[in-house]
Amino acid sequence: MTDIFKRNNVNIFGTGSKTMLFAHGFGCGQQMWRNIWPAFQDEYRIVLFDYVGSGNSDANAYNPERYRNLNGYAEDVLEICEALNLKDAIFVGHSVSSIVGMLASIKEPAYFDKLVLVGPSPRYINNPEYVGGFERADIEELLDTMDKNYIGWANFLAPAIMQNPDQPELAAELTESFCSTDPVIARQFAEATFLSDNRQDLAYVNHPCLILQCSDDMIAPLPVGEYLHSNLTNSSLVVMQATGHCPHLSAPQETVAYIRQFLAQD
Amino acid sequence: MEQAEQLLDNLPCGYIIFNDRGEINYINQTLLHIVGYASDELLGQKVEKLLTVSSRIFYQTHLFPLLTLKSEVTEIFLTLKAKNGTHVPVMLNGKRTLAGTEQAYTCVISTVWERQKYEQQLIEARQGYQQALEDNQSLKDLSDRLQQEQHKLDQKLVEVARTKQEYVQLGKVLMHDLQEPVRKISFYFERALSKKLVPTSAENAELLAKIGKSVSRLRLVADSVQRFVAIEDEKEPVTELWSDQLVTAAANDFMTATGTQDVQLHVGGSIAFQGRAAVFKTLFYELIANAVRFRKQGIPLIMNVRSITVQENVFQSTVDKYLYSDHVQIEFTDNGIGFDQRFASYVSGLFNKMKNDEEGVGLGLALCEQIVVRHYGKISARSAEGVGTTIKIVLPVVQPKPFF
Structure with missing residues (x-):
């Protein structure tokens, strides 16, 4: 039996009985939530984790077959829920994790109570009847860049490795990685994310959902938030003042306030 | 002050300052020259205006988070998009500092045309080697x-x-x-x-x-x-089945055979999947029989059957093998007496039955499990005493070709 806690670098804080499970998106790991979860730690048990292949997870557990598909990431979430014996938890997912959380909630509804979706998108690529924000060529360019710019990515992705010839033992400690560290894994995660189409799954989601839509988010633009709102039967849509794709970093107070409001609703 | 700005303008590298919202507060002449814009076309605009689409994704998913989390990044490779559409490869070092009440993100940017060529060669050589290996x-x-x-x-x-x-x-x-x-x-x-x-x-x-x-x-x-x-x-051939039709047919058979009263059946979703019709009818017949046997006295028995499509891994016993394919997920929920969740795996065991079940033989769910497993599916039960039971069945939409 794999040690799920080690594999997914699960960290637990807080004193509440009800659990909030925070799931990071494509890019950086659980550190992304550091301005959000402390606001809830007095009322909730906080569970943070990194997907296999991200942050400080056990990269040896990475399986390209499994993580080629967002359902593989959903399995990480479900296995963590199972290991913690969760029931009626609040799932908070950023970006692609919103979809991962939905998939998990469809498969095992009892683990979850409500879903908070930060900058979600069920499909990134435009087609005649849907606005996702990207043309297929844009995504292909991204994947191509990730292929070509291998060293750039590798440099980019492991910025924390500092050379410290005087004290080599320090280097290891300094390599704590906030973001994706392996270019090959990051490339696959990008592909699983940006080529996904989960529009048909929306109808199966039964839990109350909060859609936190940023103003001026190029990755998940407003029409996408509206599309989700009209296709998720039990959802509320909030258009935030925060801009960009990471309101939990750029506007933590606003993000916390909306989540709090949503959790207070019955 | 003017002198300082002149110094910045004349730096042999690009220099840009933007805020939390990504709005450009300052950009020096060198960088303006690289991207071919005039200063007033960019001030107050989003920094993303200077990036290609893939670099924008990069910026949103990695660069901005890293700058915020670590306050400093070095040797980041990006592609700028000049006003005339040209792609400019650059290397960036950035820092986040508090300027007054706002966070200021300050970056120096140099073009890496030459370096990129070496890298391209390096990458190709390395990739070729790695690939072959x-x-x-x-x-x-x-x-x-x-x-x-x-x-x-x-x-x-x-x-x-x-x-x-x-x-x-x-x-x-x-x-x-x-x-x-x-x-x-x-x-x-x-x-x-x-x-x-x-x-x-x-x-x-x-x-x-x-x-x-x-x-x-x-x-x-x-x-x-x-x-x-x-x-x-069973020698019955595999055909295309519809989950809702099977349930309705099984319910009709059951009602006719037993004359059970005061039952509501709601069937939602209609998903086609491959299987043996007669055994699946038996399966739903058994599930209905179970629900009726463990119904709450004095109130109508309500059974909800919902079918949806999910993707599941087709490998069930081989470790580390994954292939996700379309499956039908059928949830059969009743408002019966339920059972303690601790017995969830016990109830489908051969001849196992709950204490309060006097008439049953303890075969119903075992039979269901046998049918589901024969079709490479999974069955699980979730129940709460006094509330009801949900039986979840997940089956591949397409049956694999038989071995023998």
Whole structure:
């Protein structure tokens, strides 16, 4: 039996009985939530984790077959829920994790109570009847860049490795990685994310959902938030003042306030 | 101040300052020259205006988070998009500082035209080498593993085929040899009773009632076990089935056969999947029978059956193998008496049954599990005492070709 806690670098804080499970998106790991979860730690048990292949997870557990598909990431979430014996938890997912959380909630509804979706998108690529924000060529360019710019990515992705010839033992400690560290894994995660189409799954989601839509988010633009709102039967849509794709970093107070409001609703 | 700005403008590298919202507060002449914009076209605009689409994604998913989390980044490679559409490869170092009440993100940017060429060569050489190495090693590993797995699989297939045949044969013999005497006992017992061959006394009546009950229970068990064995011997071909039609048909059969009253059945979603029609009808018949047997007295029994599509891994026992394919997920929920969740895996065991179940043989769910597993699916139960039970069945939409 794999040690799920080690594999997914699960960290637990807080004193509440009800659990909030925070799931990071494509890019950086659980550190992304550091301005959000402390606001809830007095009322909730906080569970943070990194997907296999991200942050400080056990990269040896990475399986390209499994993580080629967002359902593989959903399995990480479900296995963590199972290991913690969760029931009626609040799932908070950023970006692609919103979809991962939905998939998990469809498969095992009892683990979850409500879903908070930060900058979600069920499909990134435009087609005649849907606005996702990207043309297929844009995504292909991204994947191509990730292929070509291998060293750039590798440099980019492991910025924390500092050379410290005087004290080599320090280097290891300094390599704590906030973001994706392996270019090959990051490339696959990008592909699983940006080529996904989960529009048909929306109808199966039964839990109350909060859609936190940023103003001026190029990755998940407003029409996408509206599309989700009209296709998720039990959802509320909030258009935030925060801009960009990471309101939990750029506007933590606003993000916390909306989540709090949503959790207070019955 | 003016002098400082002049110094910045003349730096031999680009220099840009933007805020939390990504709005450009300052950009020096060198960078303006690189991207071909005038200063007033960019001030107050989003920094993303200077990036290609893929660099924008990069910026949103990695660069901005990293700058915020670590306050500093170095040697980041990005592609700028000049006003005339040209792509400019650059290297960036950035820092986040508090300027007054706002966070200021300050970056220096240099073009890396030359460096990129070396890198391109390096990358190609490295990729070629890596690829060859990986291909070679993984091919070798794969062929070794395939050989081993095939051998194992072959042995398993032989074993399974033999076991199955024995099992069916054993079942048939057992059932015939068991059923025949049971039938005879039952027959002669009835006859003895009807011909009043046994003297009627109060003591006898009680005894006879007990024997009668045992005989009919024995017949029920024998019948159930025979059905269980029969499913394994089923020769019915696989066809396309519709989840909602099967449930409705099974419910009609059940109502007609038993005359059960005060039942509401709601069927939602209609998903096609491959399977053997008759056994699946049996499965839903058993689920309905179970729900009725464990219904709450005094209120209508409500059964909700919902079918949706999900993707599941087709590999169930091979570790580390993943292939996600379309599956139908059927959730069968009732408002019955439920059971303690701790017994969730116990209830589908062969001949296991709950204490409060007096009439059952303990075969219903085992039968269902057998049918589902025969179709490469999974079945699980989630229940809460006093609230109800949900049986979840997940089946592949397309059945694999049979081995034998």
